[in-house]
Amino acid sequence: MVATTHEPGLKHAHFRTAGLPAMLLLPQLLILLFFFFIPSIRALFQAFLLADPFGATVHFVWFDNFTALFASESYRNSVWVTIWFTLAQNVVTIVVALVLAFATDRVVRFQSAYKGVILLPYAIAPVIAGVMWAFLFNPAVGPIAFFIKSLGIAWDPNRNGSDAMLLVVLAASWKHICYDYIFLVAGLLAIPGSLMEAAAVDGAGPVRRFAQIALPLLGPTLFFLTTMNFVYGFFETFAIIDAVTRGGPAGATNILVYKVYQDGFINLDLGSSAAQSVLLMAFALLLTLLQFKYIERKVNYSI
Amino acid sequence: MKISSSTPSLVSGVLALIMSGTAAWAAPVEVQWWHAMNGVNGERVEELVKKFNESNDQYKVVAINKGNYDEVINSTIAAYRAKRPPHIVQIYERGFMTMLLSDAIVPVQDLMDKTGYKVDWSDFIKPVAGFYSYKGKLAAMPFNSSSPILFYNKEQFQKAGFDKPAETWGEFEKQLYAIKKSGAAECGTALATDYHWSLIENYSAVNDQPYATKANGYNGLDTEFVYNKTLVVPQVARLKKWLDDGVLQIAGQGFSPEQLFTSGKCATYFASTAAHSGIERNSKISWNATFLPWEEGHQPKNSTIGGAALWVIKGHKPEEEKAIAAFFDYLAKPETQLWWHKASGYVPLTNKAYEMAKAEGYYKESPTREIAIQQLNRGTPTENSLGFHFGNFTQAMFAQREEVEALFAGKKDAQQAMDDAVKRGNEILRQYERLNKGKY
Numbered sequence: 001m002v003a004t005t006h007e008p009g010l011k012h013a014h015f016r017t018a019g020l021p022a023m024l025l026l027p028q029l030l031i032l033l034f035f036f037f038i039p040s041i042r043a044l045f046q047a048f049l050l051a052d053p054f055g056a057t058v059h060f061v062w063f064d065n066f067t068a069l070f071a072s073e074s075y076r077n078s079v080w081v082t083i084w085f086t087l088a089q090n091v092v093t094i095v096v097a098l099v100l101a102f103a104t105d106r107v108v109r110f111q112s113a114y115k116g117v118i119l120l121p122y123a124i125a126p127v128i129a130g131v132m133w134a135f136l137f138n139p140a141v142g143p144i145a146f147f148i149k150s151l152g153i154a155w156d157p158n159r160n161g162s163d164a165m166l167l168v169v170l171a172a173s174w175k176h177i178c179y180d181y182i183f184l185v186a187g188l189l190a191i192p193g194s195l196m197e198a199a200a201v202d203g204a205g206p207v208r209r210f211a212q213i214a215l216p217l218l219g220p221t222l223f224f225l226t227t228m229n230f231v232y233g234f235f236e237t238f239a240i241i242d243a244v245t246r247g248g249p250a251g252a253t254n255i256l257v258y259k260v261y262q263d264g265f266i267n268l269d270l271g272s273s274a275a276q277s278v279l280l281m282a283f284a285l286l287l288t289l290l291q292f293k294y295i296e297r298k299v300n301y302s303i
Numbered sequence: 304m305k306i307s308s309s310t311p312s313l314v315s316g317v318l319a320l321i322m323s324g325t326a327a328w329a330a331p332v333e334v335q336w337w338h339a340m341n342g343v344n345g346e347r348v349e350e351l352v353k354k355f356n357e358s359n360d361q362y363k364v365v366a367i368n369k370g371n372y373d374e375v376i377n378s379t380i381a382a383y384r385a386k387r388p389p390h391i392v393q394i395y396e397r398g399f400m401t402m403l404l405s406d407a408i409v410p411v412q413d414l415m416d417k418t419g420y421k422v423d424w425s426d427f428i429k430p431v432a433g434f435y436s437y438k439g440k441l442a443a444m445p446f447n448s449s450s451p452i453l454f455y456n457k458e459q460f461q462k463a464g465f466d467k468p469a470e471t472w473g474e475f476e477k478q479l480y481a482i483k484k485s486g487a488a489e490c491g492t493a494l495a496t497d498y499h500w501s502l503i504e505n506y507s508a509v510n511d512q513p514y515a516t517k518a519n520g521y522n523g524l525d526t527e528f529v530y531n532k533t534l535v536v537p538q539v540a541r542l543k544k545w546l547d548d549g550v551l552q553i554a555g556q557g558f559s560p561e562q563l564f565t566s567g568k569c570a571t572y573f574a575s576t577a578a579h580s581g582i583e584r585n586s587k588i589s590w591n592a593t594f595l596p597w598e599e600g601h602q603p604k605n606s607t608i609g610g611a612a613l614w615v616i617k618g619h620k621p622e623e624e625k626a627i628a629a630f631f632d633y634l635a636k637p638e639t640q641l642w643w644h645k646a647s648g649y650v651p652l653t654n655k656a657y658e659m660a661k662a663e664g665y666y667k668e669s670p671t672r673e674i675a676i677q678q679l680n681r682g683t684p685t686e687n688s689l690g691f692h693f694g695n696f697t698q699a700m701f702a703q704r705e706e707v708e709a710l711f712a713g714k715k716d717a718q719q720a721m722d723d724a725v726k727r728g729n730e731i732l733r734q735y736e737r738l739n740k741g742k743y
Contacts, residue, residue, distance in 0.1 A: 050738055053380045056406035057738055074705065074727075134557030140568075141558050158555035159546070159711050244556055250708035266373050267698035268380070268401065269734075 040281065046274035053268040065275035074251055075259070075276070082255045085169060086233030092173040093229055094222065097180035102210055104185055115185075122178040126236075130243025133171040157245065161252025164245045168253050171244055172237045179232075180225050187221035188214060227291055234284050256280045331356075331363035332626040334619075335389035338366055339375045339611065340447070343580040347646045355633050362626035364391075372611065373697075376401070379616070383407050388616040390627050393446060395611045396434065400520075400694040400735070402614050403442050404742050409615045409624070411631065412440040418628035422635045426653045430605060430679040434690040435612050443612035444631050447649040449575040450606045450675040451501030453596065454582060457589045459570040462487035467591065468571065471599040476541065479550050479570065488570040491550035493563035494542075499700055499707070500609055501573040501595070503530070506538055508607045508688040510598050515732075520692035524736040524743050528699070528728045531721035534598060540717035543710050553711075561585070575609055576675035579648035592671040594678050604688040605681045610649060650676045694735030702727040 015021045047066070050059040069075045100118055107114045121129065136144045139156045148155045157164040191214060199209050215222075238257050241247060247254035247262060254262070260280060264273030340348045345368055352366040369375045372395040382388045394402050402408055415422050424432065424441055431445045455468050463482040469475045479491030495501060507514045512533040517526040530536075545551035552569055554560035564572035565586035572578075573595070582590060597603040613634075615627055633639055640656030643649065645665065651657045657676060660666065666673040693699060706724035709715045715723070 050734070052405060052738060053401065054405040054407045055384055056404075057742075059738065068730075074702075131557055134555070138555050138557050140552060140554055140563065158553045159708075161712055161714075246556065248705070248708055250705050250712055250714065252712075262701070263698075265377050267695065267701060268376070269695070269698060 043274045043277050047278045050271050065271045078254050078259045088169045089172045089233045090229040093176050097177045101184035119178045126239035127243050130240040134244045164253050187218045191217050332622050333363045334626045336366045336391040337369045337389045338393040339372045344647050362629045364630050393611045397696045404739050409617045410442045411444045418625050420628045420632045443614045445652045446613045447610040448608045449577045449610040452592050452674045454592045455571045459487040472596045475596045482570045490552040490569040492571040493560040493569040494553045495574050505606045510601045511604050511687050518686035528725045531725040536717050536721050577648045606678045607690045695731045699728040699731045
């Protein structure tokens with residue numbers, strides 16, 4: 001991050017001794033140590049092993065687990081599925097959240113009820129949300145599925161991969177819109193009212209005010225949210241996938257993190273699962289770095 | 304409990320006294336049993352353990368539900384690696400090779416011999432004892448064994464002009480189409496979540512089709528899947544056709560296929576005999592059950608087992624091993640077997656228990672409860688109907704299911720899908736062979 005050196009504020013804190021900051025960091029570092037560094041290092045070791053799940057027989061196989069993955073059609077499929085899924089989920093979430101956030105100002109009556117309803121999905125456990133979506137859109141019993149079919153549209157997420165993908169994108173976005181929404185509402189509030197008023201006086205309509213004033217000023221928020229949405233799509237949608245499609249049909253919604261779980265905990269192929277999680281971590285790291293390097297430059301932090 | 308720091312020796316002294324006191328009073332030796340039985344059968348397990356604990360004051364079994372079969376095997380692995388394993392674990396039949404070559408178990412027959420319990424192993428029914436045996440000895444204690452059977456809606460069959468399902472697949476198919484066409488039912492059959500077991504694996508056994516070389520894995524780790532060259536290909540093509548014609552329905556996520564049958568929407572349902580308890584409780588339809596169909600011109604063979612067995616994890620104290628043996632001895636008793644068979648819907652595991660059920664007229668009042676065991680005992684087993692002993696079988700099964708789903712989605716034809724499933728499955732088998740070379 002490019003820090004402006006003379007600006008007082010949150011970016012720089014001044015401590016006289018090293019003791020206090022170290023102590024403040026300690027809890028977080030311990031959590032990272034036990035829940036991130038140790039498991040990651042173990043995964044790294046495991047990725048080079050072919051091992052019996054009980055640990056009785058262990059062979060060191062160099063890069064065999066990785067080469068097997070690159071040769072595997074289902075792994076390549078999973079990479080593409082993950083890319084499409086996270087991109088689609090990101091776009092849907094941000095666009096809907098933006099519209100809802102911008103509309104918040106225009107809701108005059110019952111504004112808190114409006115906000116409350118939008119925030120509700122955040123309070124629902126992902127598994128419950130997933131089961132609900134799966135049920136509502138189930139072609140055999142789901143009311144929404146009946147409605148879709150009554151419109152003459154073929155709908156069967158149990159057989160058709162793109163239907164299933166659409167369903168998990170919607171479910172995952174629905175669950176995450178509220179998160180983006182909170183940040184965007186806060187971001188919009190931080191835009192000085194005088195700017196908007198001046199634009200209005202100059203004759204800019206709501207659409208133009210949104211596109212030319214609010215949107216650029218929301219840059220830092222949008223950048224942050226895109227990063228967070230990618231992280232969400234990669235790692236936290238596991239429960240929704242598990243409840244809605246189990247990665248099916250035919251691997252159409254088998255995102256990388258779900259495949260890691262399936263190969264590790266259902267199929268008990270620990271070496272391959274570890275290799276996948278190492279690759280996934282590298283992938284996420286690379287993406288975040290790229291975002292910071294190229295996109296963040298274009299973000300304007302000052303108002 | 305908070306212990307004051309000023310009197311540690313006193314407290315520990317008292318604790319030691321209490322401990323030694325209870326030991327002198329011979330508190331029962333406790334063993335842990337991790338199982339995967341939920342719902343009705345979960346309650347039955349609790350009852351079973353209670354009955355055993357009340358039958359003696361030396362040993363106590365504590366049954367703990369650890370979720371489904373996958374979760375039980377995962378918890379077992381985690382606990383074993385953390386060196387705090389339970390004594391007994393219930394592992395699905397698909398995990399047989401994983402457990403057998405894990406070096407983490409005590410073969411059950413060795414345990415019984417060591418502890419001096421005499422169990423008449425020869426009385427265990429062949430398809431079950433054969434499946435869980437290795438080199439002539441039982442490796443795991445058979446517990447809940449099942450086999451798939453065909454449940455059907457009596458009224459809907461009658462409405463379409465049939466007494467009962469036909470014996471052969473060709474005739475059965477015609478019936479399902481007639482049932483749908485006549486409007487007797489909206490769909491012919493509901494696709495069970497474990498259809499790979501009933502409609503592919505057991506289909507191969509019943510019709511004497513080789514599923515893999517080396518007697519389906521019984522004779523070596525270098526076994527190879529060959530079901531892409533057998534009747535399995537037209538069988539999955541048939542399922543795809545049924546699906547396209549609305550004769551077969553998938554329940555999908557968020558809904559159970561059993562409900563498609565018990566609600567009267569689908570006329571038939573291929574499921575484990577253990578589905579009895581759920582169907583009996585939930586259905587408002589008048590149902591019956593029969594044997595799995597077979598292909599015309601084939602002499603139907605025995606079906607194979609599903610379900611799970613109890614494995615003993617090694618490294619426990621001698622008195623705990625005795626407790627495990629005492630519990631297994633209790634399980635093997637014909638009275639216990641008979642009770643469990645009736646209470647759970649699983650098959651009786653010993654011939655004595657089966658004879659007792661017959662003698663008391665149980666199958667007169669519940670004839671469908673006998674189908675699975677008759678089907679398991681039918682004819683002389685061939686290499687194709689012994690059962691399936693594959694390493695990493697769960698993984699190979701999921702690969703196969705993915706390919707079947709690709710067929711259902713219209714992305715591949717039946718031959719292509721089965722070729723790919725076999726290819727992926729064989730890679731999985733080779734990995735297992737590489738890992739366990741020389742151990743089997």
